[in-house]
Amino acid sequence: MQQLQVTDLHVEFGGLRAVDGLSFAVEEGEILCLLGPNGAGKSTTLDLICGKTQPTGGSIRLNGTEISQMLEFRRARLGIGRKFQVPSVYRDLTVAENLSVARSRRPGLWSALTRFSLSDVRETEGILERVDLSSKREELAGNLSHGETQWLEIAMLIAQDSRLILMDEPTAGMTIQETEKTAEIFRSLSDSHTLIVVEHDMSFVRTVADRIIVMNRGAMLAEGSIEEIETNEDVKTAYLGH
Amino acid sequence: MDVIANQLFAGLSMASIMLMIALGLAIIYGAMGVINLAHGEFVMLGAYATWALQTYAGLGILPALPLVFVAVGAVGWVIEKVVVQNLYHRPLDTILATWGIGIILQQAVRLGVGAESRFVKGPELLSGNTEIGPLIMSNYRLFVIFFSIAVLWGSWLLMTRTEFGMKLRAIIQNRSISECYGIESKRVYSITFAYGAGLAGIAGALITPLFSTIPTMGTGLVVDAFLVVIVGGLGSLIGAATASVLIGEATALFSMIMNDTLGRIAVLAGIILLIRFRPRGLFPTETRR
């Protein structure tokens, strides 16, 4: 079943067409990887889906609902989660508090007023163990190493439990072992979640991707399985340049 | 018609005073992102310095201007070195610290000079009025209007045509890269702050014949000047000039239609609306972020 349907999406920044007539669909439970050279519009595409950037044209439908004009928090409530390229965690909150904020099943004011700050964390005990942060739950997120910060943000997205998760370079700055573990987590997430991943690390993409879209200059250049992409002439041209 | 023309002139006169005060504030904010709530007290110091020079040295306002500029600039320089320089990475705290400095300056003057209001004579040379038909304009106010335009022009030249201005703009764009190229940002900041303070001092000197000089005179002025800076677009000199004319004229006209207080309230409400819908002001410039 199609979960996300992007049709003829456009956005311009002062004359620069960052995304230019992009269309694609994402099936429920698949892992879609976005590839492309720098400036191809991959992160911008994620920004458009999660609402960080407003499109100048085109439509984005989530489970049939048009979301391209919605505010960010409404899209989040409809089940879109986002991990940013620069790890965005709350540095002055503890690891446990970060998770509690992320655990936003009931994001309304009333429910927040009637519950204690960490009341939602118990539901997510397992997640911290999964990313090896359970010994650091009282630590401030600002004191974590770069790799741990990446893990924390991934853990926050798991806690948020969105049906569609947008990941912007999740393995940046990770060691090989950590990258492998991330791949493992992503595979297990795809049982109940859909993932769109922007990534440069090809071995990682090979392990996790169900399908790949290669972007260039804001539009789709190629689409298909990893084998199809690796043999595609257009893709070689775009990467090597002529 | 006569009333309106005279009211427009009053508005312009008010605008020129606000511009003089706001310029220093705009330069300081634009350059270092510091909101200087002590700025009103710099104006007050300028006024008292003028009063002291006239009372004890017999100096008129005009010859006193350069001395006042240097004196208040020096005070600003010291304050920048001792307090503000340590707070550049905490912008909200600079609001608080400079406000505390404002209290200190105000109380120091109250203790040293006294709380009663002081009067300064305007220059003899500019004592008369210029009349064009029904429009009666005080020569002194005319002088202040032209002087403020000259200061605006001078500041603009300083920022765009001198090596100092180039260094300053480089720092605004990117402080750490500028330092790599050998620009001493600390020094540039100190001088900029001192320059802004000196301008406030001149403004204080010029308003002495128009306002009564009391230790608390700065408090009201700084709020207005601040709004001028925000409405103009943070750090933009042209914006500050436009905004001061707009606010000055709007206040003058509303005051005529309603009364002084309600006019001021209406202008404040308008400013709040404007900030709401154009938070970056009329002339947004690239400022530090």
Place this chain on the structure above:
Amino acid sequence: MTSRFHYDLVALVIFTVVIVFGVPALMNYDGFELNTFARYLALAIVSMALALSWGTAGLLNLGQAATFGMGSYAMAMHLKLRASNGLPDFMGWNNVPELPLIWMPFESLAFTLLAGLLIPAFVGGLIAIFMFRARIAGVFVAIITLAFLVAFQLLVIDQQGLTGGQNGLTGLAQLSLPGWTVDPYSMGFYYLVAGCLAVALAVGVYLTHSKFGLVLRAIREDADRTRFFGYNVATYQTAVFCISAALAGWAGMLYTMVLEFASPTYMGVSFSLAIVIWCAVGGRESVIAAAFGAIIVNMLEGRLSDVFVEGWHLMLGVIFVLVVMFMPRGIYGLLSELAAKLRRAGRQGNAASIDPSSKTQLETGQEQ
């Protein structure tokens, strides 16, 4: 339940015991002294209200004095009507022929008490919706609230016939509750104010440790990130503004009862910034610390302004600048650093264990 919550509960209990039992004993149950101290306690409420919006949510509200003033005038209008036979005296002097419509409901005590809480909350909410829907943040919140304060004070002074203008409302009656006429120099009144402060602090402590408080802290750090978790940031910010305004209004009502008059001075820029000082000196992260800050600064003011009549404000300015520069987290920051040191010393053997607070101080010190 976190350890911080436990500390806050202990602090709350100690604080309440001290102000309810300790202070009256220290003052030898002297009515005049207790009235003075009740004044500090009322100001402590408005300081802790600011800590909620500024410390927790990072919204520096420089217009807190306006909402305080609304509460203060609501109570004063009621007490003025009680003191007058028919038309209040100042209305006569201003040629107001009959009681204006908006004064009429203040005949009722219940209405007055509600209005003193709800009018500030409503106005605070309006300004908040206005700002936060447009995602105004940081310095601009300070400017807009400051401009509102200036406009509001001008309006109150201008509308002499309604508000008494520059003179404010004087010649007030004492509040009569069913079966109790509240004499501001009595023990009963002191307990009333102390009780109000204790309740306000309990509310504040609960809020800061609720999920609401946590989300506000998240918003303070990164509002955009918080939106992507599905929180409507503007709603949270508006809510904390309303709550803070209601508490300020409550403080204002008590303040009028202490002073037995209401004055536009307490809607001024200086008063509003004084609230900021108290909050900063105590420590804006904790409502209890902010309340303590208000009490300590006002006590100092009370003592020192007798000794150095003129120099006091100068000293206050110096203290404030020093606090901002070297103690950005206020007294609370000093204490929690000390506590962290003690804790570290107490478990030398357990070197591997984590001490979150030690680095916290350095870092939060540089925030904002």
